[in-house]
Amino acid sequence: MAFFIRRFLPLFAFVLVLTGCGKSGENLMKEKIQVMNDMAAALEKVTDQETMREATNAVSAKTDALNKIDSQLRALGQDAEAAALAANQSAWDEAQARFSAAKAQAGSKMRAANGN
Numbered sequence: 001m002a003f004f005i006r007r008f009l010p011l012f013a014f015v016l017v018l019t020g021c022g023k024s025g026e027n028l029m030k031e032k033i034q035v036m037n038d039m040a041a042a043l044e045k046v047t048d049q050e051t052m053r054e055a056t057n058a059v060s061a062k063t064d065a066l067n068k069i070d071s072q073l074r075a076l077g078q079d080a081e082a083a084a085l086a087a088n089q090s091a092w093d094e095a096q097a098r099f100s101a102a103k104a105q106a107g108s109k110m111r112a113a114n115g116n
Contacts, residue, residue, distance in 0.1 A: 025084030036095035043102035
């Protein structure tokens with residue numbers, strides 16, 4: 001018995017760690033929605049050139065995070081990606097709408113600040 005434990009327990013633990021490390025499609029989709037909401041929040045704070053610069057930097061960094069999440073979702077396969085989106089469709093649509101509105105609002109504020 002001791003031989004079995006010393007010999008196979010580390011291997012079993014290693015396999016368990018490898019298989020447990022991956023994120024589910026639904027968790028990735030929720031993470032993606034949170035990132036999109038974070039991007040919208042950054043744009044909603046725009047009031048002048050300085051806050052626009054800060055928002056642009058934040059959105060740029062978050063875009064890299066979105067790309068990484070998209071890669072992870074694609075790696076799960078088309079069916080898993082579609083299922084994750086279907087399970088979170090309304091939250092995703094809301095996050096996209098919030099981002100679009102925040103982007104338009106930030107643009108309007110910048111045009112107004114520049115006298116256009």
